[in-house]
Amino acid sequence: MLKEILLPDLGEGISSADVSEVLISPGDNVSIDDIILVLESEKASMEIPSEEKGVIKKVFVSAGDQVKTGEILIMMEVSPGPKVTKEKTEEKIAPKKQKDQKISTTSKEKIESETKGKTFASPGVRRLARELEIVLSQVKATGPKGRITKEDLHGDIKQKMAQGLGVSIRVQPKIDFSEWGEIETKQLTKIQKITGDRLQQAWQTIPHVTQFDEADISILNTKREKLKTEGQKKNIKVTFLPFIMKAVIKTLKEFPSFNSSLDYQGKNLVIKNYYNLGIAVDTPTGLIVPVIKNVDKKSINTLSKELMDISERARLGKLKPGELKGGSFTISSLGGIGGTYFTPIINPPEVAIMGVSKSIWKPIYNHKSKEIIPTYTMPFSLSYDHRVIDGALGAAFTSFFSKVVLDSTTFD
Helix, strand or coil: CEEEEECCCCCCCCCEEEEEEECCCCCCEECCCCEEEEEEECCCEEEEECCCCEEEEEECCCCCCEEECCCEEEEEEECCCCCCCHHHHHHHHHHHHHHHHHHHHHHHHHHHHHHCCCCECCHHHHHHHHHCCCCHHHCCCCCHHHECCHHHHHHHHHHHHHHHCCCCCCCCCCCCHHHHCCCCCCCCCHHHHHHHHHHHHHHHHCCEEEEEEEEECHHHHHHHHHHHHHHHCCCCCCCCHHHHHHHHHHHHHHCHHHCEEECCCCCCEEECCCCCEEECEEECCEEECCEECCHHHCCHHHHHHHHHHHHHHHHHCCECHHHHCCCCEEEEECCCCCCCCCCCCCCCCCCEEEEECCCEEEEEEECCCCEEEEEEEEEEEEEEECCCCCHHHHHHHHHHHHHHCCCHHHHC
16 A cells, blocks of 8 residues: 655644655665654754655655655555455545545635635635734735735734834844954854744743742752762763752642743643653754653653763754654753853743753851851752743742752652
């Protein structure tokens, strides 16, 4: 049976990707989970596995092509499964007729939409415009024969958002920097360009507030040293990050609004009862944020192994699409590099992000014992969406987190 293999959903906010490698050719036999393509998406390089077993009949893409979600990649002759009875065959034929009839009806609607009124757009575009309360006659059309496309709607929304925020869209003036000395031009990677656009959009559309605080991690450090020694015997690298993740989860359960998203209309808050943490990873091609799922159900050692694996594959460009979506809160750790505090930018559609800086030993005066005690402290920053979270709640979150890392039972 011939089957079309389509490009799957690549994650939140990713609509297209560039084909960097095609690993199969017509006539090749592939099994389930065999890698057929390598894509460079808006967030990372990713391997696309086969979900079927069979023989490649035709390849519709090549290196350098840009593909969109739902676009056909290859045609495959799928290996036959159990025999299909006559009744089942008839059941499969019936929906196909209905589908053909639906396509015919849609085509008729499309033709009618092109000849009715002063604006030209498909039924899908008109429906989207109604949902977003956009007057089509006010949208500049760029499609064939003056048709309004989906991209035209998105462009209109971005322009209105920029105008509403008082942000002027200006072109950077061309400057010949070589006039003042020797220069070198280095092209940005696709990930760097897309990440830059997303961060700029997030900064312009989300009212950011950043709370700065520090936590006493002396007890946490003692716990880590013990597990670090045990982990070395099993080739497991135990860093501070999995401990921070566990402390974050305990805090999110206490403050669920930080583990949420605004709906597409911005009128309702969607509270998430799962705890999937995005972890910012620096790679040779730019910053990407893979997601560790169900952190609340995993041990420190399990998280340490997952972090080692996912970080390595992120740097090698071998992440899968599902590993880049579904996050509910993000952590950006610069503890291994340096610095004191920084302002992390929220990763939409999330409403908060924590930035962790390098821990240092400090002399802290204890007013009860009247002693100066050497204390291992970790500076951290919390940026949050002020539409959802106010300053009092932000301060409560950071204070609670600081207490959680002092509780050794947090990491059991």
